Amino acid sequence: MAREKGLKGMESRERLLAAAAEEFANRGFHETKVSTIVKRAGLTQPAFYLYFPxxxxxxxxxxxxxxxxxxxxxxxxxxxxxxxxxxxxxxxxxxxxxxxxxxxxxxxxxxxxxxxxxxxxxxxxxxxxxxxxxxxxxxxxxxxxxxxxxxxxxxxxxxxxxxxxxxxxxxxxxxxxxxxxxxxxxxxxxxxxxxxxxx
Amino acid sequence: MAREKGLKGMESRERLLAAAAEEFANRGFHETKVSTIVKRAGLTQPAFYLYFPxxxxxxxxxxxxxxxxxxxxxxxxxxxxxxxxxxxxxxxxxxxxxxxxxxxxxxxxxxxxxxxxxxxxxxxxxxxxxxxxxxxxxxxxxxxxxxxxxxxxxxxxxxxxxxxxxxxxxxxxxxxxxxxxxxxxxxxxxxxxxxxxxx
Amino acid sequence: MAREKGLKGMESRERLLAAAAEEFANRGFHETKVSTIVKRAGLTQPAFYLYFPxxxxxxxxxxxxxxxxxxxxxxxxxxxxxxxxxxxxxxxxxxxxxxxxxxxxxxxxxxxxxxxxxxxxxxxxxxxxxxxxxxxxxxxxxxxxxxxxxxxxxxxxxxxxxxxxxxxxxxxxxxxxxxxxxxxxxxxxxxxxxxxxxx
Amino acid sequence: MAREKGLKGMESRERLLAAAAEEFANRGFHETKVSTIVKRAGLTQPAFYLYFPxxxxxxxxxxxxxxxxxxxxxxxxxxxxxxxxxxxxxxxxxxxxxxxxxxxxxxxxxxxxxxxxxxxxxxxxxxxxxxxxxxxxxxxxxxxxxxxxxxxxxxxxxxxxxxxxxxxxxxxxxxxxxxxxxxxxxxxxxxxxxxxxxx
DNA sequence: GATGAATGAGCTTTCATTCAT
DNA sequence: GATGAATGAAAGCTCATTCAT
The missing domain is CATH 1.10.357.10 (Tetracycline Repressor, domain 2)
Structure with missing residues (x-):
């Protein structure tokens, strides 16, 4: 039971970061919607605000x-x-x-x-x-x-x-x-x- | 074609273009609001759409x-x-x-x-x-x-x-x-x- | 043609104010939704922000x-x-x-x-x-x-x-x-x- | 009934109540966030719902x-x-x-x-x-x-x-x-x- | 030629609440 | 007894755009 504390959260965060990076890079800041980022990361919008202000x-x-x-x-x-x-x-x-x-x-x-x-x-x-x-x-x-x-x-x-x-x-x-x-x-x-x- | 006639109209159009150029150059496309452009040009929003689609x-x-x-x-x-x-x-x-x-x-x-x-x-x-x-x-x-x-x-x-x-x-x-x-x-x-x- | 300049706008504003007053009085600040106010005033949400910040x-x-x-x-x-x-x-x-x-x-x-x-x-x-x-x-x-x-x-x-x-x-x-x-x-x-x- | 047993549980419940009382009194119902109450009580949000519906x-x-x-x-x-x-x-x-x-x-x-x-x-x-x-x-x-x-x-x-x-x-x-x-x-x-x- | 007034569509953000462990 | 992680639902607000005059 190697209960890595906070592992899952970290992973979600990383997924969000990666998705955001790709979206930003391809569409720029304004064309990038939070809704798209979270979809790409397999999460919902509130999850985004769990990790980033x-x-x-x-x-x-x-x-x-x-x-x-x-x-x-x-x-x-x-x-x-x-x-x-x-x-x-x-x-x-x-x-x-x-x-x-x-x-x-x-x-x-x-x-x-x-x-x-x-x-x-x-x-x-x-x-x-x-x-x-x-x-x-x-x-x-x-x-x-x-x-x-x-x-x-x-x-x-x-x-x-x-x-x-x-x-x-x-x-x-x-x-x-x-x-x-x-x-x-x-x-x-x-x-x-x-x-x-x-x- | 409809753009040929009217001195005043041409002037308004130019003012809008100039205002837009300055705003775009200084703030970028998304940060530039139509409302700001028309304010700078001394016109109203519908006037903008009179000259540009x-x-x-x-x-x-x-x-x-x-x-x-x-x-x-x-x-x-x-x-x-x-x-x-x-x-x-x-x-x-x-x-x-x-x-x-x-x-x-x-x-x-x-x-x-x-x-x-x-x-x-x-x-x-x-x-x-x-x-x-x-x-x-x-x-x-x-x-x-x-x-x-x-x-x-x-x-x-x-x-x-x-x-x-x-x-x-x-x-x-x-x-x-x-x-x-x-x-x-x-x-x-x-x-x-x-x-x-x-x- | 008594073109009262800004009359209609003023009326909308007043309607919004009245609707807001009633809602606020009956439900308090937080329970009062902008969406309800505008509905009561027969307008849409952006109209609200046309008159109040x-x-x-x-x-x-x-x-x-x-x-x-x-x-x-x-x-x-x-x-x-x-x-x-x-x-x-x-x-x-x-x-x-x-x-x-x-x-x-x-x-x-x-x-x-x-x-x-x-x-x-x-x-x-x-x-x-x-x-x-x-x-x-x-x-x-x-x-x-x-x-x-x-x-x-x-x-x-x-x-x-x-x-x-x-x-x-x-x-x-x-x-x-x-x-x-x-x-x-x-x-x-x-x-x-x-x-x-x-x- | 389920509330009778457990000393620690009772204490947590009291801490939550006290924290809630202070927050409510100081900020009112709507300005008081569950997240703030639990923070004050040294607990987490699910714990709150363990004691209050x-x-x-x-x-x-x-x-x-x-x-x-x-x-x-x-x-x-x-x-x-x-x-x-x-x-x-x-x-x-x-x-x-x-x-x-x-x-x-x-x-x-x-x-x-x-x-x-x-x-x-x-x-x-x-x-x-x-x-x-x-x-x-x-x-x-x-x-x-x-x-x-x-x-x-x-x-x-x-x-x-x-x-x-x-x-x-x-x-x-x-x-x-x-x-x-x-x-x-x-x-x-x-x-x-x-x-x-x-x- | 131009405007006052209004809106559709969509965005970010927040919060109480719950699931799985 | 408790938590890390996640979400449903909705709210406030903004903006490009248009209607009626």
Whole structure:
């Protein structure tokens, strides 16, 4: 009789969260009805309010979940920086790839936290700041052109990631690896063909 | 057809459109109430339905207005491209700058057509295709690296423009010129400092 | 074509107010449903919210209507005080009678403002203070026993009026005149028979 | 019957009753949630329904508790009346004082049974009848003016007690003794100063 | 060309109450 | 004796939309 106290409740809650995530991701906040969420979770409306104070609260919880995982990812990526015996391009590619992989892993949360949430801009701002900080280190190490603003570069990178996530990654058209290598190739080496570059 | 006659009617319609654009841009589709739009336009709710069949219809009309202007812009830019004998970097920079200027000119429409509309993805897809087409010409002329997919580059460019528009252009933090030159500098020459590039 | 602007709306509003007053008076705040009010007024629920921001707001409006009339009554009763060539008992009786008449005139408002409203206590407190003030004048003129606290007397008077209003006046069992004379007779002369009083 | 056994059960039941009494007294019937009652009693909602068939049932039980005690009080006071050979004023004062003391002893029940219950009017009607009966005896003994309706006097007395209970006794502003002597003084001797009385 | 007045449809939320254990 | 989990039923409120003038 392993009476897991509160197990069933937790499961219901998780089911509601998952259903909500999917609905929000597919239809947005307003088009998502509590009635649909609970139907998907096999429950009734009052059950929803047993676990969440309001529809907005679930949404916020999902946004925060995304944010938390995002911060966790970035925190852990700092460690790898120490193992950096690799060359810069490879390191950058790995980082971007990891990020794409992260976004791909929880597509609903990604859509919510990156595109739907009113807080999305704020979240991106944080992200950009962190990336800019990391890039600056490389820049000071002489790897990147000193006349570029890493803040701007970070912003561009995030813009690219957003777009490709929406148009290629989430629809499953391209893989994190392929996207990462294309993006990094472009950003590191630029578009110009060599003959012009050296001009 | 019934829309041709009546000066006052046209003016009311325009006022409604403008009010709707501002509200939609600032609050999004669902947060925007018809009652607010008409208040802003100094009219009443039935008047709204005199000019538009539904709230969605106004929104669509605004989206289409954006799309139309966008197409006009791109159509005209083709011409210039042929007349010009300038060097590639300058040409690209001018094109991007023109585009930023275009987005800055009608900020409400930009926010609606580029970020709020469900159709936004479709609009961007068109835009990306056109840009990719133009870039391919340059690529075939040998200006751009032949190992890059211009489709992808176009996508990245649009992603960058989206992000910078939202974070720098619309808030009035940076000018079209400065944004264009930063973006183009990055995309054309890449991030790597010369010593590494030549490696 | 006496196009009374807003006449129909005003009428609807009044119908809603009247219906609400009756429902509130008969069932109390919580048992009264907006759906019942609008049915009684021959309207639909949204119409209710066209005229009142919430169910509570109508209730408050009714309470305030009572309070306002009450203050008006008291304000006007001051005037009569100047015409006072009459003897004290008659004067007091007239005042009490007027008050009963006032309560009888708008029975729903009376029930709401005097018995149902959370503010009822406050309203009575005001009323008591005013009555005490008036009584004190008579007391200082030597008409009332100087060892009585007019504040307490006022409180007793209001308590009596409350009770008789509920049990005799509103059910239509006794008239304002008969109630007033009984009350005043008791309060002025006391219960004791003469032989004991003089003891 | 099923309620006889079980000490712990009885205790839980009492805790629920006490919690309910306090909540009802402070917030009224509708504002009081079953969830709040059980929280206060340290139990869960199903436990509530183990002891009471419904929320209304607890309320009724509390009202009846008040009524029962009230009847007990009145029953016992009859006895004393016969034993006493004291003068009328003192006797009346003692009775009123006893009553105030009774109301003060169980303030929650008082608020519920005297002011909140729909049955309150009925309860008061009974009380008034009993008081009127007692007063009539004194009246027939020649102590009270024969031209007064003891029914009305009883009603006035109850009205006064109600008001003073709410505004002075329950808030702890005045004591049963002081209230009783003020009330009785007023009711027995009236407001008029002697010179006018004898006129 | 425009409005005062009204509504259908639907939403989120609340609460007393019960089932299964 | 008690609880975790769930629900039926309904309430208040909002909004895009329309009718009659």
């Amino acid at each position: 309001s529809k907005e609260a679930v949404f916020d919880e999902l946004v925060n979940a995304f944010r938390t995982r995002l911060h966790a990812l970035i925190g852990s990526s700092r460690f790898e920086a120490q193992v950096e015996a690799q060359d810069v391009p490879k390191r950058v590619r790995m980082a971007v790839e990891t990020f794409f992989r992260f976004l791909e892993a929880t597509p609903h949360l990604t859509r919510i936290g990156l595109f739907l949430a009113p807080k999305a801009e704020e979240i991106k701002k944080e992200l950009i700041a962190l990336i800019a900080f990391n890039l600056s280190a490389e820049q000071q190490a002489g790897y990147f052109r000193s006349d570029l603003s890493m803040k701007t570069v970070a912003e561009c990178l995030v813009g690219i990631v957003e777009r490709l996530t929406l148009s290629q990654l989430l629809p499953g058209i391209k893989s994190p690896e392929s996207l990462a290598s294309q993006v990094v190739d472009l950003l590191l080496y630029g578009m110009l063909s060599m003959k012009h570059t050296s001009a | 539904s709230k969605e219809a106004v929104f669509d009309e605004l989206v289409n207005a954006f799309r139309t202007r966008l197409h006009a812009l791109i159509g005209s830019s083709r011409f210039e491209a042929q007349v010009e004998a300038q060097d590639v970097p300058k040409r690209v920079r001018m094109a991007v700058e023109t585009f930023f200027r275009f987005l800055e000119a009608t900020p409400h429409l930009t926010r609606i057509g580029l970020f709020l509309a469900p159709k936004a993805e479709e609009i961007k897809k068109e835009l990306i295709a056109l840009i990719a087409f133009n870039l391919s010409a340059e690529q075939q002329a040998g200006y751009f690296r032949s190992d890059l997919s211009m489709k992808t580059v176009a996508e990245c460019l649009v992603g960058i423009v989206e992000r910078l528009t939202l974070s720098q252009l619309l808030p009035g933090i940076k000018s079209p010129e400065s944004l264009a030159s930063q973006v183009v500098d990055l995309l054309l020459y890449g991030m790597l400092s010369m010593k590494h590039t030549s490696a | 919430s169910k509570e707001a109508v209730f408050d409006e009714l309470v305030n209507a009572f309070r306002t009339r009450l203050h008006a009554l008291i304000g006007s009763s001051r005037f009569e005080a100047q015409v006072e060539a009459q003897d004290v008992p008659k004067r007091v009786r007239m005042a009490v009678e007027t008050f009963f008449r006032f309560l009888e005139a708008t029975p729903h408002l009376t029930r709401i403002g005097l018995f149902l409203a959370p503010k009822a206590e406050e309203i009575k407190k005001e009323l008591i203070a005013l009555i005490a003030f008036n009584l004190s004048a008579e007391q200082q003129a030597g008409y009332f026993r100087s060892d009585l606290s007019m504040k307490t007397v006022a409180e007793c008077l209001v308590g009596i009026v409350e009770r008789l209003t509920l049990s005799q006046l509103l059910p239509g069992i006794k008239s304002p005149e008969s109630l007033a004379s009984q009350v005043v007779d008791l309060l002025l002369y006391g219960m004791l028979s003469m032989k004991h009083t003089s003891a | 419904s929320k209304e049932a607890v309320f009724d039980e509390l009202v009846n508790a008040f009524r029962t005690r009230l009847h007990a009080l009145i029953g016992s006071s009859r006895f004393e009346a016969q034993v006493e050979a004291q003068d009328v004023p003192k006797r009346v004062r003692m009775a009123v004082e006893t009553f105030f003391r009774f109301l003060e002893a169980t303030p929650h029940l008082t608020r519920i049974g005297l002011f909140l219950a729909p049955k309150a009017e009925e309860i008061k009607k009974e009380l008034i009848a009993l008081i009127a009966f007692n007063l009539s005896a004194e009246q027939q003994a020649g102590y009270f003016r024969s031209d007064l309706s003891m029914k009305t006097v009883a009603e006035c007395l109850v009205g006064i007690v109600e008001r003073l209970t709410l505004s002075q006794l329950l808030p702890g502003i005045k004591s049963p003794e002081s209230l009783a002597s003020q009330v009785v003084d007023l009711l027995l001797y009236g407001m008029l100063s002697m010179k006018h009385t004898s006129a």
